[in-house]
Amino acid sequence: MKARPSFLTMACFALLIAALFFGCAEVTEIGTQLAWEAGVISADEAESLNRGVKAIEKTYQDLTPEQEYYTGRAVAAQVFQSYPPLDQPEANAYLNLLGQSLAVFSNRPETFGGYHFLLLDSDEINAFAAPGGLILVTRGMLRCCESEDELAAVLAHEICHVEKKHGLSAIKQGRLTEAFTIIAAESAKQLGSEELASLTREFEASVSDVVMTLTTSGYSRTQERDADAAAVQLLRRAGYPEASIITMLQRMDERLADAGGLGFAKTHPSAQSRVGALASTARQTELVSDAARQERFSAAIQPIVASH
Amino acid sequence: MKIRALAVLLAVSASVALATSMSVQVRNVKVRATPSQLGRVIATVEYGAKVQTGALQRGWYPVTTADGKKGWLHESALSTKPIAMRAGTSDAATGVSDDEVALAGKGFNEQVEAKLKAEGTLDYTWVDRMAAFVISEEQIKEFRAQGNLPGGAQ
Structure with missing residues (x-):
C-alpha cells in the first residue's frame, strides 16, 4: 500500500484552493497533476477539477449562437406572458420587411435563427430585443413613430442590442458556470435526467435574468449609448436618415412624460442624455421623409393606431 | 537562386497559413458571389459544415465549400471551433476534447426547451409563429427600391 505523504498532500490542497480562489486554470492543472501523482486524488477527480475551473472561466461570450438562440426563444416566450402578441398579420409583415432589410446591414447579419419582429398588444411605450x-415592439412604441424612418431607428437600436449580445450579458455568471460545468461533464453522452433537470433550472434562471433586465431593470447606460451609436451607423449603411433617431427620442421623451415614467422610461436613460451623446455622431441632416415610405408606413400602422 | 527558393517557400507557406478551416455556426447560411448580404447566392451551407476560408476582408471571408464552390460568407456565420454534432449524427466528433469544439446540441438546447414545454412552463406558440416571418432577398430589394433607399451595398 502506498503511503500518502502528508506534507505533499497539504501543499497540493493549498495550491488547489489557491488556484480555485484566484480562478487560475494553469495553477490548478499543475496542482491537480501533483495531487494525482501523489495519489491524493484519482485521475478522474483531477480531470473533473480541471474541467470545473475551465467552466468558471467561461462567460456569456462563450455561449454558442445555438445556445443564444434557445435562450432568446425562452426569453420571448416569457415576455409574452406579460405582453401578449398583437395578431395583426399585415402590420407584422411590414415590421418584418423593415426590420429584416435593416438587419442585413448589421455588423452581425447572421444569427442562428435569424432576425424576426413582432408587435405587442400593449400601450406602454417599449421595445425588447431577445x-x-x-425583436418585440409595443403598439405604444409604434404610435410614437411618425414615419418609417423613425420606426427604422427603433428597430436599428434593438438590432444593435442583439449584435452586441446585451441581453446575454444580463445572465449571472454563477448560473453560466453551473451550466458550463454540466455541459462539459456530459459532453460524451446524452444528458441524464438529473443533469437535464439541473441544466433546465440554470436555463430558466438565466432566462429570468434576461427578462428582468429587458422589462424591469434595463441595460446599463453604456450599453444603451453603444446601441444608439451603432444604430446610427446601421441607419447610415441602410440609407435611412440617421437624424431620425434623434427626432424619435425627442418625441418619445414628450410622450413618456405624459405616461408618467412607465415602460421605456423605467428601463432607459433619459432621451435628453441620449440625444446629447448622439449629437457628435449622427449627422443633423434635414429630415424630409420620402413620400413612398410615408405612404406605406401609414397604410401599415393605420389599423393599429385606429384601434384605440 | 537560394533567395528565390526561399521566396517561393515563404509564398507557399503563407498561402497555406491563409487557408483555414472554419465551421458554420448558424442553422444555415447562403454563400454569396460578392461580399454583400444581398449578393447572388452560390450555395447554402448548413450548421456544422466546414469551409476553407481566406483572409478576412471587412467582415467577410472568401470561402470554398466542401464540394468546391467558391464565394463569400459573413464572419458572424463562422466559428474557428469545429462544431461537433451530437453523437449518432454522421458528423459526430470523436477523440476531441471539450475545449477544442463547440458542442452542438448541448446545453441550452431543444432538449431543455422540450422539458419546459412538457412542464407547461412556457408557451412557444407565438415564438414559432414569429420565427416563421421570413422575408426573401427579392422582397428586401423590392422594399428598398420602392422606398427610394439608395444603393446600400455593404
Whole structure:
C-alpha cells in the first residue's frame, strides 16, 4: 500500500484552493497533476477539477449562437406572458420587411435563427430585443413613430442590442458556470435526467435574468449609448436618415412624460442624455421623409393606431 | 537562386497559413458571389459544415465549400471551433476534447426547451409563429427600391 505523504498532500490542497480562489486554470492543472501523482486524488477527480475551473472561466461570450438562440426563444416566450402578441398579420409583415432589410446591414447579419419582429398588444411605450434576434415592439412604441424612418431607428437600436449580445450579458455568471460545468461533464453522452433537470433550472434562471433586465431593470447606460451609436451607423449603411433617431427620442421623451415614467422610461436613460451623446455622431441632416415610405408606413400602422 | 527558393517557400507557406478551416455556426447560411448580404447566392451551407476560408476582408471571408464552390460568407456565420454534432449524427466528433469544439446540441438546447414545454412552463406558440416571418432577398430589394433607399451595398 502506498503511503500518502502528508506534507505533499497539504501543499497540493493549498495550491488547489489557491488556484480555485484566484480562478487560475494553469495553477490548478499543475496542482491537480501533483495531487494525482501523489495519489491524493484519482485521475478522474483531477480531470473533473480541471474541467470545473475551465467552466468558471467561461462567460456569456462563450455561449454558442445555438445556445443564444434557445435562450432568446425562452426569453420571448416569457415576455409574452406579460405582453401578449398583437395578431395583426399585415402590420407584422411590414415590421418584418423593415426590420429584416435593416438587419442585413448589421455588423452581425447572421444569427442562428435569424432576425424576426413582432408587435405587442400593449400601450406602454417599449421595445425588447431577445437574444439571437427576436425583436418585440409595443403598439405604444409604434404610435410614437411618425414615419418609417423613425420606426427604422427603433428597430436599428434593438438590432444593435442583439449584435452586441446585451441581453446575454444580463445572465449571472454563477448560473453560466453551473451550466458550463454540466455541459462539459456530459459532453460524451446524452444528458441524464438529473443533469437535464439541473441544466433546465440554470436555463430558466438565466432566462429570468434576461427578462428582468429587458422589462424591469434595463441595460446599463453604456450599453444603451453603444446601441444608439451603432444604430446610427446601421441607419447610415441602410440609407435611412440617421437624424431620425434623434427626432424619435425627442418625441418619445414628450410622450413618456405624459405616461408618467412607465415602460421605456423605467428601463432607459433619459432621451435628453441620449440625444446629447448622439449629437457628435449622427449627422443633423434635414429630415424630409420620402413620400413612398410615408405612404406605406401609414397604410401599415393605420389599423393599429385606429384601434384605440 | 537560394533567395528565390526561399521566396517561393515563404509564398507557399503563407498561402497555406491563409487557408483555414472554419465551421458554420448558424442553422444555415447562403454563400454569396460578392461580399454583400444581398449578393447572388452560390450555395447554402448548413450548421456544422466546414469551409476553407481566406483572409478576412471587412467582415467577410472568401470561402470554398466542401464540394468546391467558391464565394463569400459573413464572419458572424463562422466559428474557428469545429462544431461537433451530437453523437449518432454522421458528423459526430470523436477523440476531441471539450475545449477544442463547440458542442452542438448541448446545453441550452431543444432538449431543455422540450422539458419546459412538457412542464407547461412556457408557451412557444407565438415564438414559432414569429420565427416563421421570413422575408426573401427579392422582397428586401423590392422594399428598398420602392422606398427610394439608395444603393446600400455593404
